[in-house]
Amino acid sequence: MLYDVAVIGGGPAGSSAASYLSKAGLKVVLFEKKKFPRPHVGESLVPSVNRVLNELGLFEQLEEQGFLRKYGAAWTTVNTQQNVNHNFDGMELLEQVDILFKERKQPDRYRDYTFHVDRAKFDEILLKNSERLGTTVFQNTGVQNSDFSNPDYVELDVKTDDKVRKVKAKMVVDASGRDTNLGTRLQLKISDPSFNQFAIHSWYKNFDRKENELKDYIFIHHLPFHHTWIWQIPITNEITSLGLVTSKEHIKGRTMDLEGIFKDFLANKFELAERINKAERIRTFTLEADYSYSMKQMAGDRFVLVGDAARYVDPIFSSGVSIALNGARYATDNIIKAFSKPELNLKREAFKEYEKIMNAGCRNWYKFITMYYRLHLLFTWFVKNPKYRLEVIRFLQGDVYDEEESFLLKEMEETIREVEKNPKHVWHNLLNDIQHTVVKQ
């Protein structure tokens, strides 16, 4: 049997790519090395996913399944005397800022909210949907090798239990996440020394999210160390996901276990620590390390990389699933066109629009994230400033792919340069050590 497309990985990128391709009538096979449902990090979505969820017939299903609605996001800053209540151009900096997605209209995004998700359930729903649309799915089956030496097809070695067999497809979509199956084999991966991060996370029951209108927002709580923050993501009415992200340099030499590290950092945010200590932890801590990288190319002859397999940017703005779903949408648009034009012969050229749009989108995310880390008070100040607020919300909604260039990034960059040049600037000592060359990228 010769498939049209073989997809490696059944996470959000793989299942939605498979769904679009099957919907278009292509013969698709998907290999997922794990058995679903399986837990996964990445639980808070941004509204730019809604378009894909809707096109694949999933939005209402998620609504019916009772996933919590996400209406907005909030950030608490580090509350030291040094950086609170400073005035800058007449703007007071507050200890907390928040945004509501519906402040900025998104005409083609269907709803002014999105979801927080239990990824075990969410990913399984997406994978089943690809099966419903015609994809042949093999779980518990990992792809080991892809051989591109034949000019007419790719031959994959796939392993179920101890058995390895060969499968042929005209092309491959690698959606293997941070395993970066093809990118690693083809030596395309470029790791990013600016974000050498480390995260630990768990689920808590009865964590007090406070009974107010921000109860179901995602919260990002800053801690007084560079690159360090805690996420608070509501999963159900009772369960909250809490995770610490920090730079690996801050954990060097610490000998305690993961919970010990979590509590040690948390001690710097007294009020939050108190609330967490009163809650009941219901999962062991999971560790995620070594993330942030790009690839020399996102596509090649007979292959396309999608989602984390193509690019990974720091998760501070919950961009990952958006990149996975939107990437799948743009990639499959190119793939479907390529199948209707045999003369393109599934060469890299056929996927150039995908590479262009995703490179631009990821560059936007990356710059925004980098400047945020460089001087996160600048972000709070831009959120409060009416001139920039809607543009910041556009980024937080994830509308960074097919919209016009943003003046926001340019103005943020200019402000950072001013602060860098002026040692007397009230924010100068708050500049983070992120490499400036990265901002120039």
Ligand SMILES: Cc1cc2nc3c(=O)[nH]c(=O)nc-3n(C[C@H](O)[C@H](O)[C@H](O)COP(=O)(O)OP(=O)(O)OC[C@H]3O[C@@H](n4cnc5c(N)ncnc54)[C@H](O)[C@@H]3O)c2cc1C
């Ligand atoms: C600390 C942290 C916090 C995050 N928070 C958020 C957040 O709040 N919101 C958000 O949107 N994103 C977040 N992310 C990012 C998010 O987790 C990812 O961007 C998202 O899961 C990418 O989806 P994907 O389908 O590309 O990869 P994955 O979801 O990782 O799926 C890849 C799948 O491929 C399978 N696979 C791997 N290798 C093979 C193989 N050889 N053969 C077959 N199958 C294989 C894996 O088992 C897996 O199921 C976070 C990430 C981290 C590290």
